[in-house]
Amino acid sequence: MTNQPLKGIKVLDLGHYIAGPYCGKLMADMGAEVIKIEPPSGEPGRRLAPFIQDKPSLDSSLPFFYLNSNKKGITINLKTENGISILKDFIKKTDVIIENFSPGTLNNLGIGYDTIHSINPSAVVVSISNFGQTGPYKDYKATEIIEYALGGLMGIFGAYDKPPIKHALNQAQIKAGTNAANAALMAVYWSKLNGKGQHIDVSIHECIAYGLRDTTSNYTYTGAVRRRQPNHSGDLTRIRQVSDGFILPNPNVNTSRGLDWDTVARFIGSEELIDDRFSTPTARLQNAEELGEILDRSYGHQKKFETFYKAHDLRFIYGIVLSAEEVLENPQYLHRNYFVDVRHPIAGDIKFPGAPFKLSKTPAQFNSIAPTLGQHNQEIFTSVLNFTEDQIANMRSAQIL
Amino acid sequence: MTSKGPLHGLRVLEMGQLIAIPSAMKMLADMGAQVIRMESIHRLESYRNASLYENNSEGAFWNRGANFYEQNRNKLGLTLDLSKPEGLSILKELIKVTDIFAENFTPRVMKSFGIEYEDLVKIKPDLIMVSSTGYGFDGPWANFGATGPATESASGMAIMTGYHNDMPIMPEIPYIDYTAAEHTVFAIMSALIHRMSTGEGQFIDISQTETASATVPEALLDFIVNGRVEPRHGNDDPVMAPHGCFRCKGQDKWITIAVQNDHEWKTLCEILNIEEAQAKSKDYSSTLDRWTNRNELHKLIDNHTKDWDNHKLTHLLQSKGVAAGSVMESPDLLFDKHLQDRGFYEVVEHHPSTGMPPLPYASRPWKFSETPAVTPKAAPIMGENNEFILKELLGKTDEEFDALIATQIIGSKPTQGTAVRAPDPNEQLRQGRMQRYDSDFKQKISEFYGTDK
Numbered sequence: 001m002t003n004q005p006l007k008g009i010k011v012l013d014l015g016h017y018i019a020g021p022y023c024g025k026l027m028a029d030m031g032a033e034v035i036k037i038e039p040p041s042g043e044p045g046r047r048l049a050p051f052i053q054d055k056p057s058l059d060s061s062l063p064f065f066y067l068n069s070n071k072k073g074i075t076i077n078l079k080t081e082n083g084i085s086i087l088k089d090f091i092k093k094t095d096v097i098i099e100n101f102s103p104g105t106l107n108n109l110g111i112g113y114d115t116i117h118s119i120n121p122s123a124v125v126v127s128i129s130n131f132g133q134t135g136p137y138k139d140y141k142a143t144e145i146i147e148y149a150l151g152g153l154m155g156i157f158g159a160y161d162k163p164p165i166k167h168a169l170n171q172a173q174i175k176a177g178t179n180a181a182n183a184a185l186m187a188v189y190w191s192k193l194n195g196k197g198q199h200i201d202v203s204i205h206e207c208i209a210y211g212l213r214d215t216t217s218n219y220t221y222t223g224a225v226r227r228r229q230p231n232h233s234g235d236l237t238r239i240r241q242v243s244d245g246f247i248l249p250n251p252n253v254n255t256s257r258g259l260d261w262d263t264v265a266r267f268i269g270s271e272e273l274i275d276d277r278f279s280t281p282t283a284r285l286q287n288a289e290e291l292g293e294i295l296d297r298s299y300g301h302q303k304k305f306e307t308f309y310k311a312h313d314l315r316f317i318y319g320i321v322l323s324a325e326e327v328l329e330n331p332q333y334l335h336r337n338y339f340v341d342v343r344h345p346i347a348g349d350i351k352f353p354g355a356p357f358k359l360s361k362t363p364a365q366f367n368s369i370a371p372t373l374g375q376h377n378q379e380i381f382t383s384v385l386n387f388t389e390d391q392i393a394n395m396r397s398a399q400i401l
Numbered sequence: 402m403t404s405k406g407p408l409h410g411l412r413v414l415e416m417g418q419l420i421a422i423p424s425a426m427k428m429l430a431d432m433g434a435q436v437i438r439m440e441s442i443h444r445l446e447s448y449r450n451a452s453l454y455e456n457n458s459e460g461a462f463w464n465r466g467a468n469f470y471e472q473n474r475n476k477l478g479l480t481l482d483l484s485k486p487e488g489l490s491i492l493k494e495l496i497k498v499t500d501i502f503a504e505n506f507t508p509r510v511m512k513s514f515g516i517e518y519e520d521l522v523k524i525k526p527d528l529i530m531v532s533s534t535g536y537g538f539d540g541p542w543a544n545f546g547a548t549g550p551a552t553e554s555a556s557g558m559a560i561m562t563g564y565h566n567d568m569p570i571m572p573e574i575p576y577i578d579y580t581a582a583e584h585t586v587f588a589i590m591s592a593l594i595h596r597m598s599t600g601e602g603q604f605i606d607i608s609q610t611e612t613a614s615a616t617v618p619e620a621l622l623d624f625i626v627n628g629r630v631e632p633r634h635g636n637d638d639p640v641m642a643p644h645g646c647f648r649c650k651g652q653d654k655w656i657t658i659a660v661q662n663d664h665e666w667k668t669l670c671e672i673l674n675i676e677e678a679q680a681k682s683k684d685y686s687s688t689l690d691r692w693t694n695r696n697e698l699h700k701l702i703d704n705h706t707k708d709w710d711n712h713k714l715t716h717l718l719q720s721k722g723v724a725a726g727s728v729m730e731s732p733d734l735l736f737d738k739h740l741q742d743r744g745f746y747e748v749v750e751h752h753p754s755t756g757m758p759p760l761p762y763a764s765r766p767w768k769f770s771e772t773p774a775v776t777p778k779a780a781p782i783m784g785e786n787n788e789f790i791l792k793e794l795l796g797k798t799d800e801e802f803d804a805l806i807a808t809q810i811i812g813s814k815p816t817q818g819t820a821v822r823a824p825d826p827n828e829q830l831r832q833g834r835m836q837r838y839d840s841d842f843k844q845k846i847s848e849f850y851g852t853d854k
Contacts, residue, residue, distance in 0.1 A: 005595030030591045049639060050623040062626060066618035113770075132768070137739040141659075141724035145636060145644065149657040150715075150726035152734045154646065157572040158564075160833060163646040164655055164728050165570060165636055168561035174616040176766070178583040183767040185590035186432050190407035190772055192597060198771035206745055206766035209734060211579035213420065214452050216746070217467035219731035220760045221454045223842035224826070226731060227653060229573060230833040239554075239568055246569055248554050312545045317535075319551025321569055324624035327557040327614060335540035338611050347626045353618050356611035357588035358538075360518075361603040362595050 004031020005362040009188060011035065011096040012087075013071060016043035018170050019128045019204060020100035021067035022177025023184065027096070028070035029355050029364040035090070035380055036071040039078065040399060042373045052347045058373050060346055063170075065370045066353065069342075073371025074380045075401050078109055082400045087111060089385050091119050095191070096184050100128040100176075103138045113199040123197040124187040128180045132203035142204065147172040151208025156215060160230040176204040233292025234284055236264075239321070240299040247304050248319030249295075250311075267314060270298040340366050377401050406433020407772040411593070414492075414499040415439060415476070418446050420549070420578035421533045421609055422505035423472035425585040429501075430475035431765055431774040437495065437790060438476040438781065441483065442809060445818025448472065449783070454757050458820030464755050464782040471762060474749065478781025479790045482810045483514050491810075492516065494795050496525050501589060505533040509544045518604040527602035529592045533585055537608030547609065549575020556613030561620055563633035580616060581609035640688070642695040643669070646728065647703050649711035653836060655728040656711040658702065658718065665723045666691065672717060673705040730836060735761060736849050743768075748850050752782045758843070759852045784813035 009032040013024035021036075028034040045064045052060040077083040088111065091097065097116065099106060106112050106127075113125050127133055130142035137150075148154040148166040158165035180202040187198050218224045232238070237250050251264040261280075265273035272294050277287045284291055299307070304320050311318035327333055328351065336358075339351035355364030381387040381401075395401045411434040417423040423438070430436040440446060448468035457465065482488040496502060502521065504511065511517050511532070518530045532538045535547025536555070550571050553559045558577075563570040588605045596602055614621065623629050636657075638644040643666075644659045660666050666685070669675070679685070679701060684694045691698055706714065711727040718725035727733065735746060746761035765774060791797040791805070805811045829835045839845065847853035 003595070003599070005591040008598070009594070026587055048619075050619060050627060050629070052626050054627060062622040063619050066622060131739060132743055135739045135742040137719075140719045140726075141722065142726070143638075143641070143644075143659040143661075143724055145638075145646070145657045145659055146724050146726035149646070149655070149728045152729045152731070153572055153574075153576075154655075154657070154728045155730055156574065158570065159567075162564060163636065163648070165562070165564065165646070167558070167572075167576075168631075168634065169617055169619055171616060175580070175583065178580075178587060179766045182428065182583060182586040182590060183769065185587065185594060186407045187769060187772070189590065189593060189597070192594070196771060198769055200770070201768040203743070203766055206740075206743075209740070209745065210763045210766050211424070211574070211576070212763070213471065213574040213578075214467050215574070216731045216735055216761070216763060217471055218452065219735065219839070219842060220846055221452065221467045222456050222823070222826075223839040224823075224829070225836035225839065226573075227833075227836040232832075239550075239571075241568065246554075246560070248551055250548065250551070312542075315546065317546035317548060317551060319547065319554040321554040321560050322557055323560050323630050324557045324617075324621050325630060327555075327621065328625065330555075332536050332540045332542040332608075333611075333614075336537050336608065336611070338608075338614065350622075351625050353614055353621050356584050356608065356615040358606040359588060359592055359595075359603055360605070361601055362592070 003362050004365060005359065006030040006032035009033065009096065010094045011098065012037060012090055012094045014097065014099040014101070016100065017045050017048070018063065018067060018173035019176040019180065020098050021045055022174050023098050023126065023128065023180040024071060025067050025069070026178065026181040027184070031362070031365070034071040036068055036073045036371065037087070038073065038075050038373065040075045040374070040401065046373070052344075065344070068370035070367050071371060072376040072380055073374065074377050075374040077400050080400055082395065082398065084110055086385070086400065088119055091116055091123060093384060094120065094123060095188060097123060097125045098128075098180065098184070099125070103127075103129050103133045117197065121197060122191050122195050124184055124191055124200065125197070126180045126184045126200040126202060128176050128202045128204065130203070131205045133201040137205070144170055144172050147204050147208050151205050152212050152215060153208050156212070156226050156228060158228045160228050164228060172204050172208055175207040176202055179207050232288055234288030234295070236284075236295070240295065242299050242302045242304050242307065245304045246321035247299065247307055248321065249299070250317045250319065252316060267311070267316065268295065268298050269302065270294055342366055342369065344369055374401060404433070404773045404775060406431070406775045407769065409433035411435065411500045412498060413437065413501045413503060414495050416502070416504040416506065418505060419448060420472055420575055421581045422503050422531070422585070424579060425533075425582035425589070426476065426503055427472055427474055428582070428586050428765065429589070433772070433775055436476040437479050437786070438473055439479050439481050439492070440783070442480050442783070442812040442814065443482055443484070443816050445815040450818055451821040453820060453822070454755070456823050458822045461754065461782070461814065462820040463815055463818070464752065465757060470749070470780045473780030474762065475775060475778050476781060477786035477790060478784060479787055480784040480811045480813070483516075485808070485810055487805065487808065488810045489514065489516070491791070491795065493521070493524055495790075496521050496528065498794065499525065499528070500593070501529045501531065503531040503533070503585075507534060507544050507546060508532070508538050522602070525602070527596060527600055529589065529596060529602045529605065531585060531589060531605040531607065533581055533607040533609060535608070536610050538606040549578045552577040552581070552609040552613055556610045556617070557621060558613050558617050561617070561631060561633060564635045565633060567633065569633065577609055577613045581607060581612045584612040584615065637695060640692065642688070642691040643698050643702050645699050645702070647699070647706040649706050649709050649714065651710070654711045656706055656709070656714055657726050657728065659724040660691070661724065662688065668721045668723050669718065672721060672723075673702070675701065675705055732839065732845070735846065746850075747777045748852060749777045749779045751779045752785065754782060758847065761846065761850050782813070783815065784811060787811050787813070
């Protein structure tokens with residue numbers, strides 16, 4: 001086994017659902033020793049669809065599997081005094097604590113940042129929440145769609161004459177997990193130099209709002225308020241249907257590479273386009289509707305991979321729309337071994353999405369699948385806190401574990 | 402609190418363009434790293450020549466591009482022509498005193514300059530070098546250029562998003578560039594921590610498309626394990642209903658609402674005056690019923706939100722425990738009391754030569770209790786820090802420095818490239834490309850951010 005970059009860094013992952021667990025997952029994939037702490041009933045992420053063979057159980061959620069592999073799992077009932085006291089014992093021996101409870105929850109449990117800091121001054125605590133730990137919206141409720149709306153991304157997402165739309169799945173949550181991991185590692189870096197920990201406040205809302213290229217700036221620079229764009233059928237870079245799916249054309253007309261319209265028109269595959277009505281941007285705008293029809297017709301009978309490869313031969317940076325199935329078979333993904341082989345007790349031998357970064361000396365590794373509920377209680381309580389078998393049995397019967 | 406940031410003492414050399422690397426390096430710069438951003442005066446980056454302040458293409462327009470300012474805060478600016486041996490040799494001198502070298506060009510470009518990791522590690526053995534490319538540094542697609550929408554398309558992500566029975570749709574920003582930047586920062590921080598304990602540097606290869614795939618594991622695993630590919634669902638949620646985006650009073654005003662249980666549904670009905678007969682009708686009595694009948698339910702909600710101000714309704718619903726949120730337009734965001742309270746938009750002063758007033762920019766999605774971000778400084782005007790970097794850092798003499806200017810290896814204005822003006826506001830409005838123009842935006846901003854004093 002090769003070295004891993006975060007080897008030796010101890011993380012307590014109190015995360016639940018998606019954002020907190022993704023933060024812990026990133027670190028676990030890079031070799032941090034991540035202990036996932038769940039309530040004895042299991043965290044809500046275990047109930048996230050889809051499930052293996054569509055059979056819900058605490059160990060068959062696919063998102064949970066992805067988000068919690070490479071972690072050790074223990075259970076502690078934080079609603080008991082004993083549970084909190086055990087958590088404090090763990091806090092003494094950790095470098096990072098991840099949590100994404102509602103703001104104030106840790107304080108109410110008696111383990112707010114000040115308490116943690118007094119127990120372990122070098123601990124980095126990263127708190128992820130919907131709108132941050134402070135401010136008038138801090139107790140507002142949110143789901144993905146609420147974050148997309150209040151974060152400003154939705155206003156520039158969707159068709160002109162339809163309601164704004166959001167991405168499928170859980171982008172905001174994953175984004176927050178990534179940013180939380182980044183902030184946590186920056187604080188760990190500083191802590192290693194200075195011995196001091198700190199508290200980090202990550203807002204899911206701000207994770208959306210910080211990355212809106214030229215949206216608020218369009219206003220501060222010119223007073224313009226952006227919106228969802230009208231459907232300009234003649235737009236050369238608009239997504240187009242082909243005979244077997246969709247492509248994203250990008251014929252770099254009149255760029256520094258000097259490609260003239262005729263070359264582009266021939267590439268698109270229509271002699272009709274070699275015409276004054278389409279040869280300049282102004283002309284294309286004036287005849288957008290007709291242009292759109294010709295483009296739809298030309299692309300309509302093409303095949304996506306053929307067009308995509310042909311485009312890149314000419315360095316037109318076309319895109320290609322791929323499904324999950326096609327990503328699995330994609331020669332680029334295969335070459336780079338993005339998917340790794342994993343054996344899962346219920347799902348069997350399967351492919352698993354790997355790490356999206358390749359570190360030449362310390363690559364990410366897949367070491368263990370997501371823990372079953374309380375799987376590592378025995379191991380962790382014995383090895384980290386030196387508990388005896390009897391103590392563990394007592395705690396179990398007192399429903400602390 | 403003033404702070405040097407947690408990354409104070411680190412030096413980064415950036416050969417970036419657009420967002421994927423510049424945004425990542427901005428995060429490091431915000432948190433205290435010294436980031437030297439390198440560009441050539443012979444190749445004008447497209448973020449420098451468009452989205453210009455006041456749409457003004459006169460004079461030194463290349464120092465007034467919104468996108469450039471958004472992505473390059475807190476960096477030092479160096480110009481360098483790598484196609485000349487003197488330029489390359491300066492790059493290598495800088496590599497010797499650099500911790501991290503980050504670039505997002507195609508592998509072909511790095512090879513042609515002879516500045517791949519294998520070349521540079523000979524000069525700086527513990528160098529951390531980062532390459533961020535559309536599809537990855539090796540493999541059959543390695544040299545395929547890509548845009549944000551292209552990486553979103555190829556990752557398995559774009560195909561899932563869109564209205565029912567309609568084309569895939571993507572946001573009007575290169576969304577995945579930010580996703581890639583975030584994962585890049587994580588990889589760099591991991592490599593730095595590894596270097597701290599072992600002294601070992603390394604090469605980091607980021608495929609922007611793979612970073613997008615990493616964010617849609619549910620879909621990939623659902624196919625792998627269950628053989629299923631979900632169609633596009635619009636704003637529908639797999640469990641919640643009502644769940645969507647509903648029309649409000651005014652031009653293109655919307656509210657999102659997500660109801661998670663019976664209690665919230667009851668509250669929503671009360672606030673929206675949805676009549677008891679409708680609310681209690683059998684069709685909507687349980688979460689599952691509401692979900693099953695969500696199409697009619699969503700029409701019902703639409704009918705009851707359409708006369709509301711979206712912000713008022715948001716705060717009312719939230720005060721009663723229902724998840725709701727207005728679709729925020731730019732001024733809504735800039736003048737939002739919550740983001741103001743958190744200091745999310747930071748006022749940044751621009752170089753006097755630009756004639757630009759101080760302006761608010763989105764900061765970061767995190768706050769550090771002990772080592773907050775550094776006091777923000779605007780992105781460099783072209784070649785702003787040439788003198789500091791070449792003379793103070795590398796010890797060039799005045800004569801050497803002047804010779805670099807004379808031979809156009811460095812400089813402060815581009816030798817090619819022209820300004821791209823946005824179409825006339827009236828034309829944009831006519832085409833429906835912009836919601837509206839606020840003529841008093843400058844005054845509103847300076848009053849709200851207190852920059853009018």
